[in-house]
Ligand code: HPA
């Protein structure tokens with residue numbers, strides 16, 4: 172089963188580039204930028220990676236991101252993640268980045284996007300991994316700040332496919348960003364949002380009806396509302412589920428209690444993703460492997476999850492078909 176998962180062609184649809192910042196690279200980049208770190212060693216930093224909730228994690232995650240200053244830093248961070256994609260047979264990835272985390276520290280939007288995008292182009296050429304970008308607004312900041320970010324992004328529109336909404340969920344409902352999402356859609360961006368990770372079903376309803384999102388990031392708490400489940404199925408909106416993130420942030424107590432299989436049985440379209448792999452103890456393949464074990468997933472389940480990862484990506488339809496054909500051939504030969 173492990174070999175089956177490792178060699179399986181797949182896509183990753185929920186991934187924060189700042190959350191791929193491995194402690195070793197973080198130390199290297201902080202050192203070259205002369206940025207002092209709160210933790211004296213890589214091990215001391217790793218020990219701090221124990222979280223009670225989303226906010227606990229975000230506090231450390233934003234500290235780590237402070238080490239990123241130059242275009243080369245963003246390039247190195249992104250290329251390092253894309254190398255791991257190639258190693259895991261991730262053929263395509265949709266990368267979220269948080270511009271405000273950087274522009275609020277005085278780093279230019281252009282520095283961030285050029286570094287990330289240059290790595291995306293290099294990976295396409297050298298690693299046979301495709302990637303597209305999701306510019307995510309930080310929901311703990313104001314809608315006005317999100318509007319400034321949208322303005323910054325306009326000259327780089329051709330490099331960005333979608334907009335997202337992340338950071339502290341509770342107290343920051345999707346409706347707070349109604350106008351900036353409307354404006355983002357008018358600029359041609361596809362809308363997605365984190366919803367129902369710590370927030371309730373009402374936040375997922377808002378993400379659907381007020382922001383008009385095309386994919387739900389996490390979405391765990393949809394199960395509390397039967398009508399919402401039926402609506403998600405009817406609208407054919409996929410959930411980007413992140414099992415190891417959910418246990419690390421205590422959204423789910425134990426992987427055995429995870430509702431992924433229940434979601435699948437109900438007819439909700441789900442995918443498996445790593446969210447912030449440097450912080451949550453596993454890349455995307457580890458998420459598949461641990462979840463398969465905990466929930467007794469069959470090869471048919473794993474195939475369905477990988478198929479969904481292509482089907483619900485934002486790739487053009489012909490590209491999806493090529494990936495799914497490769498996946499089908501793999502499944503047929505290995506089931
Ligand atoms: N939730 C909200 N914001 C985030 C996350 C998450 O899981 N990861 C990075 N930013």
Ligand code: ZN
Pocket residue numbers: 185186187337365388446
């Ligand atoms: Zn996330």
